[in-house]
Amino acid sequence: MSRAVPQRTDEELVEAIAQADEDALGELYDRFGKVSYGLAYKILQDAALAEDAVQEAFLQIWRGAGAYRPERAKASTWLLTFVHRRAVDLVRREQARRTEPVIAEPQGSDPGADDAAVARSRREIVQDALRRLPAEQREPIELAYYAGLTQSELADRLEQPLGTIKSRMFTGLQRLRVLLAEAGYESA
Amino acid sequence: MSNDPHDLLAAYALDALDDDERERFEAHLPDCEECTEQLALLREPVAALAYAAEGPVPTKELRDRIIESARAEPRAAVIKLPRRKWALEAVAAVAVAAACLAIGLGIWAHSLSNSLERERSANSVVEQLLAENATAKPLLGANGSLIVARNGEAALLVCGLAAAPSSKTYQAWVITGKTPEPAGLLSGGSGCRSLALTRPVPSKATVAVTLERAGGATSPTLPILFRAEAT
Numbered sequence: 001m002s003r004a005v006p007q008r009t010d011e012e013l014v015e016a017i018a019q020a021d022e023d024a025l026g027e028l029y030d031r032f033g034k035v036s037y038g039l040a041y042k043i044l045q046d047a048a049l050a051e052d053a054v055q056e057a058f059l060q061i062w063r064g065a066g067a068y069r070p071e072r073a074k075a076s077t078w079l080l081t082f083v084h085r086r087a088v089d090l091v092r093r094e095q096a097r098r099t100e101p102v103i104a105e106p107q108g109s110d111p112g113a114d115d116a117a118v119a120r121s122r123r124e125i126v127q128d129a130l131r132r133l134p135a136e137q138r139e140p141i142e143l144a145y146y147a148g149l150t151q152s153e154l155a156d157r158l159e160q161p162l163g164t165i166k167s168r169m170f171t172g173l174q175r176l177r178v179l180l181a182e183a184g185y186e187s188a
Numbered sequence: 189m190s191n192d193p194h195d196l197l198a199a200y201a202l203d204a205l206d207d208d209e210r211e212r213f214e215a216h217l218p219d220c221e222e223c224t225e226q227l228a229l230l231r232e233p234v235a236a237l238a239y240a241a242e243g244p245v246p247t248k249e250l251r252d253r254i255i256e257s258a259r260a261e262p263r264a265a266v267i268k269l270p271r272r273k274w275a276l277e278a279v280a281a282v283a284v285a286a287a288c289l290a291i292g293l294g295i296w297a298h299s300l301s302n303s304l305e306r307e308r309s310a311n312s313v314v315e316q317l318l319a320e321n322a323t324a325k326p327l328l329g330a331n332g333s334l335i336v337a338r339n340g341e342a343a344l345l346v347c348g349l350a351a352a353p354s355s356k357t358y359q360a361w362v363i364t365g366k367t368p369e370p371a372g373l374l375s376g377g378s379g380c381r382s383l384a385l386t387r388p389v390p391s392k393a394t395v396a397v398t399l400e401r402a403g404g405a406t407s408p409t410l411p412i413l414f415r416a417e418a419t
Contacts (some may be wrong), residue, residue: 038241054254055253064328067329085203088262130240146236180233
């Protein structure tokens with residue numbers, strides 16, 4: 001992507017979307033469509049369902065852009081929250097028909113754009129920070145986030161009391177935040 | 189086991205709550221400043237996890253499909269919120285709309301306070317409303333407030349809402365149980381518009397606005413364009 005022209009910030013794009021600016025929606029997709037789809041696919045392991053989750057998340061942004069509060073969350077965080085929630089809702093619906101949760105191995109990825117290097121370095125920083133979490137904190141976080149397990153399912157699966165799971169997730173996320181900050185991580 | 193909603197913070201941020209737990213937490217969240225702040229801190233590392241997920245790339249058609257679906261959606265466009273914390277926003281929206289309230293809702297406003305004078309400045313109207321313990325909640329999806337007096341009398345104040353098309357009207361609904369009850373019609377248009385709701389708004393009820401055919405409907409047509417929940 002050429003950066004020659006001063007770009008609107010992500011937050012400015014959401015403001016424009018609130019004014020029904022379709023180009024801004026397209027631009028937001030160009031920036032976050034891939035990470036959104038990668039996340040949805042990882043959770044759902046199904047291309048059609050992953051596209052549905054991403055489409056619905058972007059439409060939620062389209063409908064709700066007027067309610068966006070930039071001081072509460074970055075635009076990308078806000079979007080990815082929608083993508084994740086939608087994907088988790090879909091995978092739970094699917095899993096009601098399956099017996100075992102789908103826990104994916106990473107797929108070969110093809111970012112395929114000039115931003116690939118940035119995306120790779122961001123990915124590596126996050127993966128590295130995750131690896132540095134104690135396993136007892138990393139496991140419930142990964143199973144919740146990437147496989148859509150509820151906290152009760154986590155307690156069963158990891159054979160720990162629910163209270164322990166809750167506090168490990170909380171401590172793990174706080175620690176992850178610190179690790180990311182130390183690694184100079186900046187979300188988009 | 190503890191039923192403290194604060195325990196649910198991390199699981200909520202990770203979408204690891206079941207539907208009931210999520211509903212319970214989301215009911216608690218708007219009233220809990222600490223939760224809101226803590227959640228904002230957890231949102232960033234959670235969103236970062238998305239970047240660690242390696243996946244294939246979407247088809248080229250997905251982008252077009254999203255834009256086409258967006259284009260096909262009816263929506264109340266042109267809604268801009270000030271960059272302030274919600275409590276301030278609510279008060280600010282009241283201040284902006286206070287003149288509408290005093291004039292447009294003359295009789296209703298009068299019932300809020302017998303001493304309320306139409307000529308009072310916007311600020312003193314705000315003070316009056318707050319002194320009367322009327323609560324203002326910001327609208328989600330539009331700029332404005334839902335104002336509810338202690339006796340349940342309520343008004344919607346909406347600013348910058350695009351005028352409804354000629355064959356259509358905005359319609360407010362009060363939702364307490366499963367059945368939304370019609371609560372008045374609103375045309376939209378420039379500036380701030382107010383609507384005294386035709387039925388009382390109980391605590392915890394949701395007030396939602398949809399776009400309906402002119403004259404209004406007996407049950408709402410989705411989507412909900414904007415809404416607010418009474419305290």
